[in-house]
Amino acid sequence: MAKGWYIGNEGNVARKVKKMYIGGADGKAHKVKKIYIGDKNSKARLCWSGVNGNIVFTTKGTSSNNAKKVYYSQNLGSPQEITLPNVQSGVTEIKVACSKTRFVCVVSMINFSGYASIYYSDDCINWNPVIGQMYTSAGTYNNIRYFEETGYFVVNNAENLFWSTDGVNWNSKRISSDVRLTDVAYGGGSYLITIHSHYPTMCNTLGGDITQIYDPTGKVNFSCVVYGNGAFVAHKPSAGIHRLDLATMKWTLVTSLTSAISLHEEISMVYGNGMFLCGTTFKGVFYSYDGINWSSYTAPLRIMKVSFDGEKFLGTSDTNYAYSYDGLNWTYIPQPNNLAYYSIAGN
Known part of the structure; x- marks a missing residue:
């Protein structure tokens, strides 16, 4: 959401508005908490803007x-290229998410106690290691998301879910033995956790009771x-995109x-500005x-991993990162090497 609102004065200078009030039908002024503006589809959309203009990708x-x-x-x-301090040899991937004030990375294949599986930064340049919070492995669909509605960074790692408000102190819960969590989303007061070759699970609070979402088609493998x-x-590999009916709990x-798209790492999903984007x-x-109704197009250069910074979509490509206001x-924007960019976040 916008960090501040600005209105021009008689000198054509924008001045920050500390508080904003609009008159109601009762003839009284009411403080503005959120502002919505109509889009081209005649839908009211919550106004957002990037906070700091920072982007980190991995x-x-x-x-x-x-x-x-x-x-x-x-x-x-x-971009600047920044080497994380004291990284264990053999790291294969890093995923990143951010709040309005902090970026947090999860590093895969950390299996020695002297190395960090989590790094965080408030300026995107100096990264602080967090040691001893979790071990991670390669090929277990490690991922990190931040949910502004609840204030939690959430990591799925093998069969475990980890969550933290600051990226430093983490709680965890084993969802089930011998499974691999693939992703987590939050909305409507619940977290939904997808699992490789298994039924998804839902919980109202992290660490609380979980409920499996059964489906007549079997273990749905999202x-x-x-x-x-x-x-x-x-998304279900080799099948397509499914929608969950929250009334019937059926996909x-x-x-x-x-x-x-048949493999887990070949797709990423995000929602922003009234659009689902893959x-x-x-x-x-x-x-x-x-x-429900989906369309596709071919971008000039492929867009692999996507996120939303509150104002625009961000995407990774092979030798570029990219941004779009409409998806x-x-x-x-060209990058310094030709590795595949695997994760991106901005605030």
Whole structure:
């Protein structure tokens, strides 16, 4: 949400508004908490803006180039390459998420107590290691998300869910033995956790009781999930995008446009500005305004991993990162190497 509102004065200078009041039908002035503006679809959308103009993105390493760096861009400028301190040898991937004030990274394949699986930064340049909070492994769908509604960073790692308000002190819960969590989303007062080759689970509070969401088609094997427009939507490899009916707790296949996507790491999903958006490792980008009717297009350069900074969509590509205000038209910014960019976040 906008950090502050500005109104121009008689000198054509924008002055910050500390408080804003609008008159109501009762003839009294009421303090403005949120402002909505109509979009081109005649829908009222909550006004958002980026807070600091910071973007951090990460890479997926190869056998000869471990993923031990993050890349920082300020105000859509060229990025700085920053090496994280004291990273364990053999790291294969790093994922990043952020609040309005803090970025947090989860580092995969940390299995020695002297190394950190979590790093955090408030300036995107100096990164602080957090040691002893969790061990991570490669190939277990490690991911991190931040949910502004609840104030939690949430990490899914193997069969465990971890959560923290500051990225430093973490709580955890084993969801089930011998499973691999793939993603987590929050909306409508509940968290939805997707699991590889297993039924998704839902909980109202992190660490609280969980409920399996059974489906007549069996264990649905969702690879990623997001909440928006009053519903959860999730991608099932080799099948397509499903939508959860919260009244019946049943999943419905709403499009097979993504059925060619068969592997977990080939797709990412986000919701922002009234749009569901899916980036893929293919050239196709998929989107929907209601979670039911989906369309696709081919971007000039593929958009692989996507996020939303409160104002615009962010995306990773092979030798670029990208941004878009409508999810359809992208501006690309060149990067310093040719590794695949694996995660992106901005505030």
